[in-house]
Amino acid sequence: MSNTKFLKLAEVFTYLEKTSSNLAMIDILADFFPQISSQEAKITAYLLRGNLGPSYESLDFGLALKMTVKAIAYSEKIDIKKIENLLQETGDLGLVIEEFKKNKKGKGLSIEEVFKKMIEIAKIGGEGSQEKKIIYLADLLSEVSGIEAKYIIRMILGTLRLGVGEMTFLQGLARAFGKGKEQKEILEYAFNILSDLGEVAFVVSKWGIKKIGEVEPKVGVPIRMMLANRVENLKEVSKHISGNVSVEGKYDGERIQAHIKKNGEISLFSRQHENITHQYPDIIKGLKESFKGKEAIIEGEVVAFDKNENKNLSFQILMSRRRKHKIEEYVQKIPVRYFLFDLLYLNNENYLNKSLKERKFALEKFFKKTKNITFAEYVITDNFLKTENYFNDSIKKGNEGVMVKDFSGIYQAGTRGWLWIKFKKEYEKDLADTFDLVVVGALYGSGRRAKTYGSLLVASYDPETNEYYSFTKVGTGLTDENLAKLPKILDKYKLENKHKLVKTYMNVDVWFEPKIVIEISGAEITVSPVHTVAENKIKTTGKQGGLALRFPKFLRLREKTPEDTTTVKEIYELYKGIKKRN
Numbered sequence: 235m236s237n238t239k240f241l242k243l244a245e246v247f248t249y250l251e252k253t254s255s256n257l258a259m260i261d262i263l264a265d266f267f268p269q270i271s272s273q274e275a276k277i278t279a280y281l282l283r284g285n286l287g288p289s290y291e292s293l294d295f296g297l298a299l300k301m302t303v304k305a306i307a308y309s310e311k312i313d314i315k316k317i318e319n320l321l322q323e324t325g326d327l328g329l330v331i332e333e334f335k336k337n338k339k340g341k342g343l344s345i346e347e348v349f350k351k352m353i354e355i356a357k358i359g360g361e362g363s364q365e366k367k368i369i370y371l372a373d374l375l376s377e378v379s380g381i382e383a384k385y386i387i388r389m390i391l392g393t394l395r396l397g398v399g400e401m402t403f404l405q406g407l408a409r410a411f412g413k414g415k416e417q418k419e420i421l422e423y424a425f426n427i428l429s430d431l432g433e434v435a436f437v438v439s440k441w442g443i444k445k446i447g448e449v450e451p452k453v454g455v456p457i458r459m460m461l462a463n464r465v466e467n468l469k470e471v472s473k474h475i476s477g478n479v480s481v482e483g484k485y486d487g488e489r490i491q492a493h494i495k496k497n498g499e500i501s502l503f504s505r506q507h508e509n510i511t512h513q514y515p516d517i518i519k520g521l522k523e524s525f526k527g528k529e530a531i532i533e534g535e536v537v538a539f540d541k542n543e544n545k546n547l548s549f550q551i552l553m554s555r556r557r558k559h560k561i562e563e564y565v566q567k568i569p570v571r572y573f574l575f576d577l578l579y580l581n582n583e584n585y586l587n588k589s590l591k592e593r594k595f596a597l598e599k600f601f602k603k604t605k606n607i608t609f610a611e612y613v614i615t616d617n618f619l620k621t622e623n624y625f626n627d628s629i630k631k632g633n634e635g636v637m638v639k640d641f642s643g644i645y646q647a648g649t650r651g652w653l654w655i656k657f658k659k660e661y662e663k664d665l666a667d668t669f670d671l672v673v674v675g676a677l678y679g680s681g682r683r684a685k686t687y688g689s690l691l692v693a694s695y696d697p698e699t700n701e702y703y704s705f706t707k708v709g710t711g712l713t714d715e716n717l718a719k720l721p722k723i724l725d726k727y728k729l730e731n732k733h734k735l736v737k738t739y740m741n742v743d744v745w746f747e748p749k750i751v752i753e754i755s756g757a758e759i760t761v762s763p764v765h766t767v768a769e770n771k772i773k774t775t776g777k778q779g780g781l782a783l784r785f786p787k788f789l790r791l792r793e794k795t796p797e798d799t800t801t802v803k804e805i806y807e808l809y810k811g812i813k814k815r816n
């Protein structure tokens with residue numbers, strides 16, 4: 235068992251930071267992982283992405299900039315003013331501490347020691363916790379060198395920007411412990427089941443690729459959710475699915491994966507694997523009454539509900555249930571119903587590779603309807619007209635559209651494939667499709683928008699290249715309220731220059747780290763010389779440029795991660811589909 239120094243990891247961080255090439259990042263990771271222990275591989279997986287654990291139980295440091303400045307003042311015995319001045323100049327507290335400590339040697343702490351201390355700091359709670367956190371952090375900083383301190387500070391402030399995407403990480407592991415593509419697919423499968431890059435790194439480094447391919451779902455650990463592709467026209471469904479489909483209402487709520495353990499404990503996870511159990515005590519109670527088995531993992535959509543009118547309410551209303559306090563009051567104010575539509579695990583048996591038919595059968599056998607637990611409505615058919623009628627009825631009932639699912643299809647965790655297809659009512663109007671895109675830059679406004687951003691440059695992520703490609707510039711649809719909110723949300727992620735993973739030919743006034751996701755609609759996809767989506771696939775007789783969205787309109791902010799947005803591949807497929815029709 236090796237005892238790798240944290241300094242070595244800090245050096246790896248530096249190499250990663252210096253490169254914008256995905257292949258170079260993969261090489262760096264492939265070279266580093268075989269040199270460290272399994273436990274160190276696990277910790278490295280978290281720290282690389284600025285986390286202290288998997289997304290479903292990640293800890294926060296709970297230290298704001300001011301407190302971190304104080305800790306540096308304590309550890310380095312310098313005046314706060316001096317730190318603040320240098321911070322003004324550089325805009326990066328990591329660089330500030332590196333400068334202050336440039337001639338100091340560290341004690342040579344190991345990766346495990348530093349990680350343990352960081353966990354300790356994050357876990358301090360209760361009265362006087364801020365002071366205590368400052369003292370612990372000052373203590374840690376005093377034991378490390380400048381370069382180590384730089385990365386510790388950036389992790390604490392959430393400004394570590396190495397740009398290692400999930401797929402890049404898995405490619406690195408595949409190269410370290412296997413030969414390449416096939417092994418990456420096995421690792422990706424394991425990641426989809428465990429939602430935890432750290433655990434994947436641990437298992438593969440300890441027991442090898444074969445073992446990681448045998449992972450099974452664990453009740454209490456969220457499975458990455460299966461996603462749907464879209465069609466522009468319901469008729470297109472038959473190109474992708476033959477035979478029976480389950481046509482279901484697409485409810486406008488929040489997707490929740492519920493885990494019911496043998497001991498009766500229930501956890502609820504959001505689409506981003508956040509543990510949101512505390513928000514829905516009413517659902518927990520309902521599930522206890524409803525479930526007739528020993529243990530299960532199920533999925534459904536939680537929707538706000540108007541008791542008097544007996545109808546579903548919009549997603550916006552449901553969002554007022556997103557709170558830390560006064561939960562019980564809101565349980566009464568905004569009642570919800572949980573529409574179950576899938577079952578992934580039951581009584582010690584993995585259902586992921588069973589057909590939807592079998593999964594639904596088990597779901598309906600082991601759960602019964604209660605006041606707030608029910609099943610998503612569906613019809614089984616192989617007839618287009620029936621699907622179309624169901625869509626029209628579903629819209630009348632207030633749903634967003636329909637989900638059409640291959641009735642013999644398996645559950646493809648973490649995959650947006652063609653076994654599930656969504657069709658929304660917006661798709662019926664012209665193109666008017668919607669896209670979830672990442673904000674990477676902005677232009678200042680003029681006139682009424684002079685003090686804020688007038689338009690945003692948005693990009694689409696490509697998990698294969700780990701890069702963000704600009705797709706359009708959007709200004710229309712931003713209300714005064716949104717315009718006022720934007721700088722507050724975006725300015726935390728301001729950068730001096732274009733982010734190293736962003737590809738665009740457009741220039742803007744301000745660049746951002748790709749973090750904030752917005753939903754926009756648009757009316758046409760064309761080729762543009764300034765945007766870059768699928769540029770390598772579009773043959774523009776030697777000219778630069780890729781796909782771009784015309785007539786974009788801002789719809790809303792989305793609580794998604796940049797890696798979970800409309801991908802380059804999806805946009806390209808859409809473009810190809812539309813071109814063929816015209």
Ligand code: ATP
Binds near residue numbers: 461486488535
């Ligand atoms: P969107 O932004 O369109 O909701 P998404 O990226 O969150 O999409 P998709 O898989 O593309 O996820 O679309 C399916 C989403 O629709 C699910 O994530 C879920 O929240 C919601 N939904 C509503 N009703 C159903 C249903 N019956 N079956 C599956 N998903 C449903």
